Amino acid sequence: MFAEISPQDASPTPRRRTRTLLVTATVASFVGAILTADATAAATTAVGVLSDTATPQILVSPITGRGEVGLQFSPDTSGSLSAVQFYQNASNSGVTSASVWSSTGERLATVAVNPSAPIGWRTVPVDVQLEAGATYTVSVYDSNGRPPVTEDAFATALTVNGLSTPVGAGVYSYAAASVFPATPSAYSFMVDPVFTPDAAPTSPVEGPTEPMEEPVAEPTPPPPAALTTARYGPDGTHWPTNTPRAGEARVVTVAPTWAAISNAIKANATSSDAVVICVAPGNIVGGNGAGSSSRGVIENVGNAQRASRILVSACDGVGTVKAVGDKGISFVGVKGVSIVGIDFSAQPVMIRNAQSFGLGYTVVPTLLVTGNGGNDVRDVDIVEVVAGVDARVNATGDRVEVKSADGSDIDGVRFVGFYAAPNYKVKGSTAHIDTVQFVTTAGDGVISNVVFDDAAVFMSSNQGVIAGANRGGSISESAFFGGPIGQLRYPVYAEGYQIVGANMLHGTWSNLQVTESVVAGNIATSYSFTEVFGSWSAKGDRGFQKLTSITLEDIDRIAPMPTPEFLASIW
Missing domain, CATH: 2.60.120 (Jelly Rolls)
Structure with a gap:
């Protein structure tokens, strides 16, 4: 009987066996x-x-x-x-x-x-x-x-x-x-x-036997500090790079429309002082989709060379302005701007060809950061962003994707105070579903200097993080939960593709620095590290300390569930 297996990791990696055979021409x-x-x-x-x-x-x-x-x-x-x-x-x-x-x-x-x-x-x-x-x-x-x-x-x-x-x-x-x-x-x-x-059976040994000594129990080592005192994910303390706070800038108040926000960015792009565009409470209607070629609700505005980014924020606090609709939201060619505190939980978000751009203090169902047409993406901050509170079922795509196309370079994407729940596909699906995927789809664009800082990521049906020949960057004070460990919080639904392995950090990533982080899952051998300091992994090799077992109580303590109540308490 023909049995179709859903797609798994097919990442380029060094071989997995320790043998000496070499295929030659003779x-x-x-x-x-x-x-x-x-x-x-x-x-x-x-x-x-x-x-x-x-x-x-x-x-x-x-x-x-x-x-x-x-x-x-x-x-x-x-x-x-x-x-x-x-x-x-x-x-x-x-x-x-x-x-x-x-x-x-x-x-x-x-x-x-x-x-x-x-x-x-x-x-x-x-x-x-x-x-x-x-x-x-x-x-x-x-x-x-x-x-x-x-x-x-x-x-x-x-x-x-x-x-x-x-x-x-x-x-x-x-x-x-x-x-x-x-x-x-x-x-x-x-x-x-x-x-x-299969392992060969062990034959019983005949002859006289002697009493067996009682084994002496080894003392259980104390759990690492990463599982007792650390906290990962959003906590309200992070902020986009080079972005003023609302009380530190000249205020420009606008109505809750994309046109009003775009016009205000244009009007202040060349000013030299710190500026906050304060969006009045309400719903922002509109959106042309969040695909790689979607037209932006804000497009080709701003100034990457500005002394500080323009802050676009909700006047009355996080969540008082909401993007509504079902097509998706795209920001295209926006430069020198940070959008903070606007609720995108109802629509997927795409950021394309951006430079010196920040997105923060919001929940998104899915997120795409991409460069195409030879336009580079540089210095993009994803700060205090929750990519899904609950596991997404019947998923057909990744939770978060960072994608280079047409020779565009991606340099300096930072996930700070970040949280990502898994995407789960249905049984029999041939889709390849990851939580965070980095990929070059066309051309020779390079993905470099990606940062995970104070992040919590749970593995999806196929991979947790799959790197696309990433170069440089760092993982610091972050936790990654793969396979059965991640399912302690997010069990796979009954009709879902059942996860057996723990493919947490896969693909290829060179010159990566890791500090004070936890990887409860597999790390591809095609990851190369410049430094591994104070960090734990399931295997406990390559500079990592071996991770002890993790319970649901551990996960709840070190990576709090980003419920609306929790987010309201920190944002």
């Missing part, structure tokens, strides 16, 4: 490396056929054409297939799905893959039980028809780490749609299984 060196790998593989360690460090000999196969390419193999013992891995040879790879097949061509699992990602190995989780001696194929569908290859890798039958491959194990089948790859080839198409053999 059979002799290939076999020599195999013997070493077989001798050192542990019985219950996740293994595959290709090396952890393997790269393709040829970036584009001489055999071209849209179709399915993969690897045929047989496990010597029964066990579980937890992922399909493939090497992406271009940032706009045409790989759109990964599949697992039986020997008769029955599709056992398939997973949708986002074709846009950096070059390198990608891991697509699956969950398929394999039987000893049976033949299986793992494959990907390449809609561009230009897969990477290594020649003569499967010119002979091989056994690697308990996985046997026949002559011509590099299989393919070119067609306009995904079909069983049945044509054999000596090529390796750089597709690999992640297989964990």
